[in-house]
Amino acid sequence: MSAKVTLLSLGGTIFMSQDPAGGRARPDDGAGQRLLATVGGGVEIDSHPLANVSSSDVRPHHLAAVLAQARTAVDAGADGVVLTHGTDTLEETAFLLERYWDREAPLAVTGAMRPASDLGADGPANLRDAVRVATAPSARGLGVLIAFDGHAHLADRVTKASSRSLSAFVSDPSGPLAIIEQDDLRLLHHPLPRAARFPGAPPDRFPAVPVLAAGLDEDLALLDHLPPEQLKGLVIAGVGMGHVSPAAMPRLRRLLGAEIPVVVASRTWSGGTSTHHYAYPGSEVDLLEAGALMAGLLPAAKARLLLQSLLAAEAGPEQIREAFSVYAS
Structure with a gap:
């Protein structure tokens, strides 16, 4: 047959x-x-x-x-x-x-x-x-x-x-x-268990979650023109292991204070973000202490889709944190 x-x-x-x-x-x-x-x-x-x-x-x-x-x-x-x-x-x-x-x-x-x-x-x-x-x-x-x-x-x-x-x-x-x-x-290898799945299917349109890239002389000033109420979430393509400039931190803290989830990925295609290597202003430790989440091995494009899927499912802060922890590195 x-x-x-x-x-x-x-x-x-x-x-x-x-x-x-x-x-x-x-x-x-x-x-x-x-x-x-x-x-x-x-x-x-x-x-x-x-x-x-x-x-x-x-x-x-x-x-x-x-x-x-x-x-x-x-x-x-x-x-x-x-x-x-x-x-x-x-x-x-x-x-x-x-x-x-x-x-x-x-x-x-x-x-x-x-x-x-x-x-x-x-x-x-x-x-x-x-x-x-x-x-x-x-x-x-x-x-x-x-x-x-x-x-x-x-x-x-x-x-x-x-x-x-x-x-x-x-x-x-x-x-x-x-x-x-x-x-x-x-x-060639045995994969890890699959991450938890969502029921049904994605909605016709996802919640608004832009991706902004960090870099040399980039302080994410665009956030000054994006009122918090117009954002459901934000993904940053950070430099290195997930870093932003010190001048960007007040802007990100403003969003986090408004309970808007901020996820930081690495703009490099290999290695992902960290949680403990650096502790200077704008580093991953500084971002985590401010309430941001690290995308781990997920690149920014996938981190955006995961956050959008979670927001569409009305997931709470702990559910969002748990979902990203699967990809921690």
């Missing part, structure tokens, strides 16, 4: 075509059917295009539709689900889906760095590998996985590290979860 996989698509480069000069790639509705014809392996694929948009245009309502279709498919007997997606925000979509995916069957997310019309298109191989992940016995119970360039990555760890390379995605600090083989995954 052949395996069954439901393929959902939100578009992205994997379903784009270029102009005759090899540039200006745009969504191409015909690329999906041509791509499906390249996937073999005796797997029965049920395809459901949901949208054909760039990843910068994906919204929470798209992901709510993905979750609804994916749950229906698995409950009806599909062995797993594949989602095609643009790579620019693929890690964010995977992370957000992981917050809500509550089935044992794998949900594999993939895309491509080169358009479908390119002679060196990587979409066919990535899609084939995503189907293998969706049917892999070792992938069951692991949640949302990213299939890219022959490797499987955990949604909570993966990051797009290159805007051009075919090996665009890396996982910090553990490396990829597995090498994708024909019949199963070759696990």
